[in-house]
Structures are given as C-alpha cells and as structure tokens.
Amino acid sequence: MSPSTPNREATAQRLLTSSAKLSYDPEIDIDWDAPLAEDKFYVPEHLVTLYGTPMWAAMDQRQRIELSKQELVNTVSVGIWFETILMQLLLRLTYHRDPTSRHVHYAFAEVADECRHSTMFGRLIERVDGRPYRQPFVWHRIGQVLPLVLTGPSMWVATLMGEEVFDVLQRDTMRDERLQPLVQAVMRIHVTEEARHVRYARADLVRRLERTNRASKEFARFVGAQGAMLLATALTNPSQYKRAGLDPREARRQAWANPHHREAKRHGAERVVRFLSEQDLIGGPTVRLWRRSGLLD
Ligand SMILES: [Fe+2]
Ligand SMILES: [Fe+2]
Numbered sequence: 001m002s003p004s005t006p007n008r009e010a011t012a013q014r015l016l017t018s019s020a021k022l023s024y025d026p027e028i029d030i031d032w033d034a035p036l037a038e039d040k041f042y043v044p045e046h047l048v049t050l051y052g053t054p055m056w057a058a059m060d061q062r063q064r065i066e067l068s069k070q071e072l073v074n075t076v077s078v079g080i081w082f083e084t085i086l087m088q089l090l091l092r093l094t095y096h097r098d099p100t101s102r103h104v105h106y107a108f109a110e111v112a113d114e115c116r117h118s119t120m121f122g123r124l125i126e127r128v129d130g131r132p133y134r135q136p137f138v139w140h141r142i143g144q145v146l147p148l149v150l151t152g153p154s155m156w157v158a159t160l161m162g163e164e165v166f167d168v169l170q171r172d173t174m175r176d177e178r179l180q181p182l183v184q185a186v187m188r189i190h191v192t193e194e195a196r197h198v199r200y201a202r203a204d205l206v207r208r209l210e211r212t213n214r215a216s217k218e219f220a221r222f223v224g225a226q227g228a229m230l231l232a233t234a235l236t237n238p239s240q241y242k243r244a245g246l247d248p249r250e251a252r253r254q255a256w257a258n259p260h261h262r263e264a265k266r267h268g269a270e271r272v273v274r275f276l277s278e279q280d281l282i283g284g285p286t287v288r289l290w291r292r293s294g295l296l297d
Contacts, residue, residue, distance in 0.1 A: 034182065044179055047173065049235060089150060174187035265293070265295050
C-alpha cells in the first residue's frame with residue numbers, strides 16, 4: 001500500500017462517525033402530507049431532456065411540468081433498481097470478511113442508507129401519483145446477475161457511475177426555488193448521505209487497484225463504459241415521453257440531439273470522469289462507448 005492510500009479502517013471509522021451524526025429517516029423527516037405545488041417543476045426546467053427543443057416549444061406549461069414529473073419518476077425508478085443491486089453487492093462484500101472490522105460495519109451502514117433511500121423513492125413515486133418504470137427487459141435480467149459478476153474494482157466503478165452523476169446534478173439543483181418542495185426535501189437527504197458512499201467507494205477502489213491484474217482492470221473499464229451508455233439511454237427512456245403524451249421516438253431523437261441535454265450529461269459526468277481518468281479506468285477500446293454516450297467530451 002502506498003503511503004498516500006487512506007487506511008481502510010480509518011476511512012470506515014470516519015464515515016461511521018459521520019453517519020451517526022448526520023442521517024435521516026425519510027418517514028419522519030419528510031412531510032409527505034404537504035400539498036404539491038401545481039406550478040412547480042419536478043426536475044429543474046433546464047434539466048428536462050427536451051428543454052429548448054422544437055418539441056419543448058410546442059408544449060404548454062402544464063405538459064412541460066408533466067414531462068418533468070415523468071422524468072423524475074423514471075430517474076428514481078432507475079435509482080431504486082441501481083440501489084437494489086448495490087445493496088446486494090455490499091452484502092456480498094461483507095460475507096467473507098471480519099464482522100468486527102469497521103470496513104464491514106460501514107458496508108452495513110450503507111446498506112441501511114440505501115434501504116431508506118429506495119423506500120423514500122418508492123414513496124415519492126406514489127406521492128406524485130406516478131407509476132414506476134421498469135428497466136428494459138435485457139437490463140432487468142442483467143441486473144439479476146450483476147451482484148454475482150461485479151467484484152473487485154468493477155464493483156466500485158459501477159457504484160460510482162450510479163452515484164456520482166446524479167449526485168452532481170442533484171447538488172446543483174436542490175436549492176432551485178422553482179422545484180417542488182417535496183423533491184427538494186428528497187434530494188437534500190439523498191445528497192447528504194450519498195457523499196459518504198462516494199468516499200467509501202473511491203477509497204476502496206484506489207486500494208484495490210494497487211493489487212489488481214490487467215484483466216480485472218480492463219473489465220472495470222468495460223463496466224464504466226457500459227454504465228455511461230446505460231445512464232444516457234435510461235435518462236431518455238421512451239416510455240416517459242409516451243406517458244407525457246409525446247411521440248416517444250421523435251422525443252428521444254430530439255433529446256439526444258439537444259445541446260442543453262448533452263451539456264447536462266457532460267457536466268453531470270465531469271467529476272466521475274476526472275476521477276476514473278486519474279485511476280486510468282477510462283481507456284482502451286471501450287472509450288468509444290463513453291463518447292457515444294455523450295458523457296465524455
Ligand atoms: Fe441512495
Ligand atoms: Fe448510495
């Protein structure tokens with residue numbers, strides 16, 4: 001281990017202390033009975049995937065707000081799918097390890113966080129009268145084997161792909177006054193607790209890379225690139241446009257061509273791209289996928 005590598009137990013202890021001081025219970029800390037604001041967006045207007053497109057120009061305010069709601073429901077549905085996989089990964093990580101170590105204790109603490117988050121997201125979907133979105137058939141099936149396949153560095157790359165992009169975008173927008181107060185409250189809780197998850201994942205990834213072989217590093221690169229493509233396609237799920245009363249194919253086409261949406265993706269991914277590049281985890285033939293996703297310049 002190089003002298004600059006953070007000690008595993010020390011990192012976990014710091015994160016456990018932070019969890020003890022600052023954690024939320026969405027059942028209590030969110031006012032689920034507060035009325036929704038009729039004129040407020042569910043995703044900041046400029047982050048709606050069609051913002052600024054010809055389709056957007058043709059929509060009235062009510063339909064724009066409805067689309068923002070469908071995009072929120074889609075995003076948190078992806079969030080639940082991802083967190084359900086992450087919880088399994090974390091539990092598998094603990095299985096062979098020493099249950100008296102802080103490292104294992106923090107993994108358990110993170111499972112507890114994600115349990116509350118997924119419950120909170122489910123409750124949010126219900127509260128806004130949404131219907132959850134299911135992943136496309138292939139990804140739904142792949143999600144069932146991912147907890148077995150992602151080990152070592154690839155586990156943490158997948159985790160960071162799932163956590164960092166949304167974290168950056170939620171951080172930027174949670175104080176937006178034009179956003180539904182309920183959505184703001186959910187984001188505030190999520191952003192606070194996710195910061196620890198990102199630190200845990202990054203620190204363990206750096207440690208594992210020091211003793212990883214070529215093949216598992218290449219696999220981690222592949223997982224990151226696939227994650228980028230998955231994120232980009234999930235954000236423009238055709239079903240969300242359909243439910244908002246739009247032509248799903250044309251809407252997806254306009255979203256992918258939309259410079260505002262491309263900028264949002266690039267900006268959201270900037271932080272994780274910087275980190276993965278520093279760790280030499282973006283490179284080789286799979287860079288092509290990164291570029292196609294629009295998450296990399
Ligand atoms: Fe979460
Ligand atoms: Fe998380």
